[in-house]
Amino acid sequence: MYKIIKKETVAPQVVAIEVDAPYIARHHQAGNFVVLRINERGERIPLTIADSDAKKGTITLLFQKIGKTTEALGKLNAGKAIRDIAGPLGHATPIKKYGHCVLVGGGIGAATLFPILKALKTEKNKVTTILGAREQKLIVWEDRFKEYSDEVLVTTDDGSSGRKGLVTEALKEIIESSKVKIVIAVGPIRMMQAVSELTRPYGVKTIVSLNPVMVEGTGMCGACRVNIAGKTKFACVEGPEFDAHEVDFEELVNRLGFYREEEAEAMKAFKKKKCKGHCKK
């Protein structure tokens, strides 16, 4: 059992939990994720480690409530426990002294960039962070990013915070005005795809973190396979980060939609079920 130490709602439908997991905290590197299962009947779902504290022995997970499992997870308060957490999984982000790096975060995907930001700063890189969302309320952890980044730019679709527009517009200006060495983008697939298309002609190395459906997350089942430069790769062991310019985004989008009916069914059943106290257990 992995105890929840702290729980916080950071944006509408977005929750951050700090969980007791000393071994995972000690081995966490930027880019890693965990696979968790809430209870005996639960599904195994992957979540990126958004922060960790090796001394305290905790990891922080930040998630958006979009389906059965994340809804149920969001109902667990501090003091409750998660049945299974395995990790840290996946390759670490390649961190070195690059020069000028740009991090692009879409919606809550941004939070998962936080460990990458910290690691890049340890290597004394110049980091510009672009945070984009539909509206101001959905921008997460702006304060934390400001603390570590050299510069933070916020864009919103409706102009309620920062500049009105898309992250790609802000990114384009930076690439054209500065010698950007690497772009790391995490967020909705279509956003990562747009970033990839934008940087391609400039030849700027671009990394994206892919989120295919996973089952066990240890390279054993092949559920998470993605198409990278025409080759099949298992995102849980060979990723989840890949060179954006080699990713077959259309295939990924198609595969992500595979269980849509079942997801809706699970959610309906979950919402209908009156809580007999089990969700608080």
Added chain:
Amino acid sequence: MRARDPKIRNKDFKEVSLGLTEKQAVKEASRCLQCKKPKCVEGCPVEIDIPGFISALRDSDFSGALHVIRKYNMLPAICGRVCPQENQCQGRCILGRKKTPISIGALERFSADYAVKKGNTEKTPKKKPNGHKVAVIGSGPAGLTVAADLARLGYDITIFEALHKPGGVLVYGIPEFRLPKKIIAREIEYVKSLGVKIKLNWVVGRTQTVDELFEEGFKAVFIGVGAGSPRYMSIPGENLNNVYFAAEFLTRVNLMKAEQFPKYDTPVKKAKKVAVIGGGNVAMDAARTALRLGAKKVYIVYRRTENEMPTRLEELEHAKEEGIICKFLSNPKEIIGDDKGYVKAMICDEMKLCEPDESGRRRPECSGKEFTLDVDQVIMAVGQASNPILVKSIKGLKLWGGGYIKIDEDGSSNIPGIFAGGDIATGAATVISAMGAGKRAARAIHTYISSLKKVRKR
């Protein structure tokens, strides 16, 4: 052996084989010639004293029979069910030359099940704790065997398992209708009763490294992480929706209980017409699982013929009885999708057999003809490869064949204190060979740690 009606059993997940009755078991045991030089024993990878336990059965001494078996085999209820007996013990039985060989697997299974039915849980003699810690990575048959053997010798054993449930392929791969989960749970309880600790969700190499285990005071490490990484064919259409690798399909159902969705949260896609590619146990299990999920037509697509199939004979027979259709000499070359990216058909080459290859099996070759199978789901069961997570995390570990651990006869790797066995050392093999490897490694670890003590005393 008695089996449930194929038309009923192919709709549920309850065990197919019913096992022998007391009377049948005694009668079958009485047929044994009690050979002086028993050929059957040579065919068993752990060299069970087969005439010995059969003789006890003949005298209706059922617990005596189990006692003999347990000396050699920790998991008789499992091996009796899943060993490819026709190539092992039974395949060598002298009676098989003229008539029917003794059903050794069925007798072994009977002995193990009988004890449980009667509530006889035996107490295994255990030596005094010797204070030496040994780490076992992976809780499949290899790991469980090493753990039990060393625990009995007094070692302090911790098993580290990546998944949330112990048992390896026995829990996530082999379906309930062939090997009920409660049998595995029972065997694992037995291992725990010897004082063995099991840490779940522990991906060694990631959660903790092997070096750190040594630093924590473990004197030796046994690696039994299996060959759990699916191979694929790299044919067009392989990543369409409704193309599963057998490992995923079976894991969803066996480990995550997807057949009970939405009671359990993990879904699995039920299809109407399913093609399963491959000819081994994994292919049979996937095909029969698809049938039980409600498929109307299930094909086994195999590029050689029935004679070359590596599956257990019993599984093939059961599969056919249940209505699985075999397409031999057929090699898939492309999976066709509809405009939404879902499987709608599969194109196969018709094959013919040529001279035997290095494996001794006749090599299939394209005949130049092809055909199209109308299916809405494809499941690939074309073999396993080594999983890189752990082996790559150990610096200097000698490997062979792209990721399997190179070991000596006794299970030692090139690094002192690191031992290995089972599928991660041999490539995908069998439950009983993994156990045999576990037994040898346990002996070697005992010798190794004893020698460490001597060195220190000097």
